[in-house]
Amino acid sequence: MELEEVFERTGAAVYCLQSDDSSDSINQAIDILLEIPPTHVPETGENCDKNYAYAESLPDPSSKKLSSKKRKSPTNTTTSSTADPFLHPSIVLSYAYLSLHLLQPSVTPLSLSLNSWPSNPSSLLLHASNLRSISSLLPSFLAYKKASQTSTSLLPLPQLEFVDLISVEDVINVRSKSTYMACLLGSLLGRHEEVEEMLKGFKVDFRIAPELWRLKAEETNVIVEGSTKNPIEIRDFLPQNYFSRLRDIFNPDAAFWEETDYSSGRYYSYYIPVKDKSDNFFDQLLKYMHSSLGKYYDLQNVKGYEIWAHTRMGGNSLGHWLHYDTDEWGVDNRKIVRHPKVSAVFYLEGEGGETVVFDEGRGWKVGTEANKFFAFEGDKLHGVLPCGGEGRRTTFMVGFWEVEKEGGGRGKGGKDGPWSDLPRAGRRSNWIREIEEVEEEEVREVVAKEPKSVEEAFEKLEDCKGDVEIPKDIDQRFFFPGEGLEYFQKNLFEAD
Numbered sequence: 418m419e420l421e422e423v424f425e426r427t428g429a430a431v432y433c434l435q436s437d438d439s440s441d442s443i444n445q446a447i448d449i450l451l452e453i454p455p456t457h458v459p460e461t462g463e464n465c466d467k468n469y470a471y472a473e474s475l476p477d478p479s480s481k482k483l484s485s486k487k488r489k490s491p492t493n494t495t496t497s498s499t500a501d502p503f504l505h506p507s508i509v510l511s512y513a514y515l516s517l518h519l520l521q522p523s524v525t526p527l528s529l530s531l532n533s534w535p536s537n538p539s540s541l542l543l544h545a546s547n548l549r550s551i552s553s554l555l556p557s558f559l560a561y562k563k564a565s566q567t568s569t570s571l572l573p574l575p576q577l578e579f580v581d582l583i584s585v586e587d588v589i590n591v592r593s594k595s596t597y598m599a600c601l602l603g604s605l606l607g608r609h610e611e612v613e614e615m616l617k618g619f620k621v622d623f624r625i626a627p628e629l630w631r632l633k634a635e636e637t638n639v640i641v642e643g644s645t646k647n648p649i650e651i652r653d654f655l656p657q658n659y660f661s662r663l664r665d666i667f668n669p670d671a672a673f674w675e676e677t678d679y680s681s682g683r684y685y686s687y688y689i690p691v692k693d694k695s696d697n698f699f700d701q702l703l704k705y706m707h708s709s710l711g712k713y714y715d716l717q718n719v720k721g722y723e724i725w726a727h728t729r730m731g732g733n734s735l736g737h738w739l740h741y742d743t744d745e746w747g748v749d750n751r752k753i754v755r756h757p758k759v760s761a762v763f764y765l766e767g768e769g770g771e772t773v774v775f776d777e778g779r780g781w782k783v784g785t786e787a788n789k790f791f792a793f794e795g796d797k798l799h800g801v802l803p804c805g806g807e808g809r810r811t812t813f814m815v816g817f818w819e820v821e822k823e824g825g826g827r828g829k830g831g832k833d834g835p836w837s838d839l840p841r842a843g844r845r846s847n848w849i850r851e852i853e854e855v856e857e858e859e860v861r862e863v864v865a866k867e868p869k870s871v872e873e874a875f876e877k878l879e880d881c882k883g884d885v886e887i888p889k890d891i892d893q894r895f896f897f898p899g900e901g902l903e904y905f906q907k908n909l910f911e912a913d
């Protein structure tokens with residue numbers, strides 16, 4: 418196959434992918450690309466002079482108004498093709514597979530493209546992200562690191578808007594993204610010296626200390642008998658019938674996630690006032706949690722509970738950025754910052770990254786375990802570390818508030834927002850039908866322990882004064898600028 422046809426086919430495939438995001442179009446693009454024999458894949462990168470010369474000889478693709486004409490036949494490529502010397506057919510093929518969530522088939526074409534241009538940063542970035550999705554953390558770290566070291570002047574700016582897995586910004590910001598991801602995975606893998614070197618690209622003054630990354634979140638023997646200011650964890654917390662009901666409501670396949678549009682990523686929670694008499698399972702559960710925690714924290718003035726939940730696909734998640742739990746309604750509407758008296762995390766499964774909580778310089782670390790309950794004073798900075806592994810991480814959170822609900826409720830487009838009322842059962846909220854009362858349980862005796870901690874949870878960095886921007890969309894705040902924790906206080910007006 419002539420080089421010209423390879424370009425035309427690649428352009429045509431991109432055009433299919435851009436014209437709409439239906440699986441038909443994606444499959445059509447895949448068919449077009451699969452006809453290019455792998456041995457005819459053009460040389461790019463270090464050897465791409467030929468491609469440049471060819472590309473320059475073609476009319477400017479932007480003058481062809483790609484979107485004005487729908488392609489009719491996959492082989493009629495002349496009017497719609499884009500000649501981009503960096504648009505390697507194998508990269509496009511692997512993007513196409515990825516956009517159908519076909520991870521495995523995407524690996525081979527990507528490796529092929531890396532064969533012809535081993536340091537192609539955008540292929541490396543995609544390759545690294547693939548490897549991370551299949552929990553190959555070390556190879557993924559190495560690929561990110563390699564991408565972070567490639568020169569940015571030769572970066573491709575191709576038309577890659579056709580998949581949401583990687584945006585044009587990702588490609589432009591390939592260096593910042595790959596460096597940041599390498600720092601994140603490197604920290605997880607204990608390669609702190611390399612990370613420190615890479616952090617020099619950014620302007621940051623602190624990072625989570627290697628000691629905290631290394632700490633094993635095992636159970637301690639420090640039993641907490643009564644009132645405390647420190648976090649506590651309680652294993653085997655809920656009686657079986659409460660636990661299984663909660664699991665049913667927030668099971669990964671449960672209606673809740675779909676009906677509340679969890680995947681949109683917007684924040685929503687429900688505010689449930691303290692009542693004398695329970696009307697439903699949530700009342701029962703929250704009363705139970707409240708009485709149990711009352712021995713350790715002063716919860717007498719609590720007026721209501723904010724509840725929300727998270728489920729993270731697979732174990733290989735990036736965690737949850739460091740934040741304070743706040744009353745998002747107050748932040749948005751009154752520009753005031755309030756915290757719950759106590760915040761708590763209930764682990765529905767034993768998978769995924771550890772929760773970390775900070776107070777002044779100290780940092781506690783808590784491992785996930787099914788039916789474990791973890792609580793801490795609600796004005797403490799906290800987050801979730803990234804992790805590898807296969808399992809899913811699902812947690813149910815409770816904020817114990819001394820503040821009565823004033824506003825809150827529906828967010829944009831009538832959807833649930835922060836401090837919503839529980840919905841009534843309806844077509845879009847079947848999940849709520851599962852909260853009818855269960856048999857009431859007496860509060861059991863529990864053993865509360867203080868989780869493991871390190872004295873100095875943040876490490877000061879001296880030479881990290883680079884000008885690469887930390888990518889906003891994946892900033893976990895594990896590396897941050899400033900004098901100390903005031904960086905987080907200043908950012909309190911950003912919703913969690």
Ligand SMILES: O=C(O)CCC(=O)C(=O)O
Nearest residue numbers: 737762772800801812814
């Ligand atoms: O899942 C966790 O461990 C904590 C999550 C959290 O802090 C939050 O959702 O506000």
Ligand SMILES: [Fe+2]
Nearest residue numbers: 740741742799
């Ligand atoms: Fe939180």
